[in-house]
Amino acid sequence: MPSGKIKIGSRAFSASQVGTLYGCGYNTMLGLYNKYKGINTPAAELSKEAQESMEFGTFFEDAVAKYFANKMGFRIKKCGETAYWASDMPYFICHPDRLVIGKDSQGRRVALEIKCVRPFAEGWGETGTTEIPDVYFFQVQSYFACQVPCDVVYVVCMRGNRIYSYEILPDNEIIADIRYRVAKTKEDFDHAIVPDSENYEDAFNYYASKVNKEAEGIGANDEVLAKFNELLRIHSEKDTLTKEENKVKEELMKALGEHPAFVVTEEKKVKRIVYWSQETRIKVDDKKLEKEHPEIKMSDYRTESIVRKFKIAYPQKKEAKNG
Numbered sequence: 001m002p003s004g005k006i007k008i009g010s011r012a013f014s015a016s017q018v019g020t021l022y023g024c025g026y027n028t029m030l031g032l033y034n035k036y037k038g039i040n041t042p043a044a045e046l047s048k049e050a051q052e053s054m055e056f057g058t059f060f061e062d063a064v065a066k067y068f069a070n071k072m073g074f075r076i077k078k079c080g081e082t083a084y085w086a087s088d089m090p091y092f093i094c095h096p097d098r099l100v101i102g103k104d105s106q107g108r109r110v111a112l113e114i115k116c117v118r119p120f121a122e123g124w125g126e127t128g129t130t131e132i133p134d135v136y137f138f139q140v141q142s143y144f145a146c147q148v149p150c151d152v153v154y155v156v157c158m159r160g161n162r163i164y165s166y167e168i169l170p171d172n173e174i175i176a177d178i179r180y181r182v183a184k185t186k187e188d189f190d191h192a193i194v195p196d197s198e199n200y201e202d203a204f205n206y207y208a209s210k211v212n213k214e215a216e217g218i219g220a221n222d223e224v225l226a227k228f229n230e231l232l233r234i235h236s237e238k239d240t241l242t243k244e245e246n247k248v249k250e251e252l253m254k255a256l257g258e259h260p261a262f263v264v265t266e267e268k269k270v271k272r273i274v275y276w277s278q279e280t281r282i283k284v285d286d287k288k289l290e291k292e293h294p295e296i297k298m299s300d301y302r303t304e305s306i307v308r309k310f311k312i313a314y315p316q317k318k319e320a321k322n323g
Contacts (some may be wrong), residue, residue: 013182015094015142019135022180026135029195036189057116060158065098065114067163068156075101076112084148093180094146104152106287113140116158117139124157127164132157137168137179144170145178168217 013036019025020032033039062078069076076098083093088156100110115136117124125131132140140153143224155166188195256276264272286298 011038012091012093013186015139015146018138018142018178018182021178021185022134022138024134024138033189033195035156036186041255053117060116061097062112064116064156064158064163065112068100068112068154068165069100072104072154074104074110077101084143084146086145086147086179088145089179089182090178091186092142094143094148096143096148099150108151109149111143111153112153113143113153114158115155122163123150124159127162127166130166130301132166132168138174139175141171142178145175145182146190185263197308 013032016029017032018026020027020029027035065076065078068074078098079096081095083095085091091313096111097114098112100112104110113136123131123133136155140155143150143153152171154167155168157164157166204239252274255275257272259272261275263270265276290296290298
């Protein structure tokens with residue numbers, strides 16, 4: 001696992017560029033080709049929103065990293081220009097934002113990826129999940145592909161005035177696919193195979209590989225499309241109302257202070273009781289129990305169920321939104 005102070009230039013790829021190989025990055029394959037070949041092209045003019053986002057991230061990154069480290073009890077170090085790469089792929093380089101000194105409570109080496117996004121950024125799930133935008137998922141998996149000294153990466157995201165964290169573990173199938181795509185792209189670029197200005201071999205698209213070829217899908221007929229548009233409208237209105245609700249709720253909790261509840265009455269009758277009380281949540285530490293009592297196999301007590309998750313993805317639109 002070599003490492004050193006190297007800046008990304010021509011003839012090298014970075015983890016942040018991997019999303020482009022999957023059709024969800026912030027660049028085009030042609031743009032990636034030109035950068036790899038050292039071909040100077042007119043820089044695209046950044047939108048006002050993009051400029052504000054970059055300034056926002058630059059200003060808050062260090063504060064977010066320190067806040068999260070303090071919350072988790074981590075000691076961290078800033079990597080600066082230090083890069084990591086696998087011995088067999090010196091042209092594929094990663095720059096972690098922060099590394100944790102020592103290990104976490106589970107004995108794992110930890111890296112941090114800090115993201116400070118605009119308040120209404122799309123594609124982020126609730127804190128504690130693994131639902132991060134695809135472009136960042138591929139960036140984090142590239143850390144493992146480049147053999148960054150970590151067993152887990154915490155993606156820490158600041159949205160508005162909230163800090164979200166996502167624990168991302170290595171996905172060996174994706175890691176192997178990333179290594180293949182980077183190597184294949186390098187081979188093509190070295191042989192001066194210029195990619196199409198819009199796409200890079202549709203058959204080489206990540207999303208197509210995830211479709212169950214044996215299943216018969218249905219198209220978006222008029223009825224399905226009408227329901228879909230209705231769902232988007234409701235979702236948009238719900239997001240606006242949820243933000244307003246959360247803002248007022250925060251103000252109410254601040255006003256309550258340490259008081260556990262208040263009662264709303266009407267004509268001496270209780271109409272509502274609003275609670276603002278502490279509660280203790282108890283969770284069984286499966287790994288600790290199994291370690292201290294090896295005769296007990298927690299797998300014997302776990303159950304599995306098959307569910308279908310409804311999700312609306314935006315695989316081909318992120319580039320346009322950030323361009």
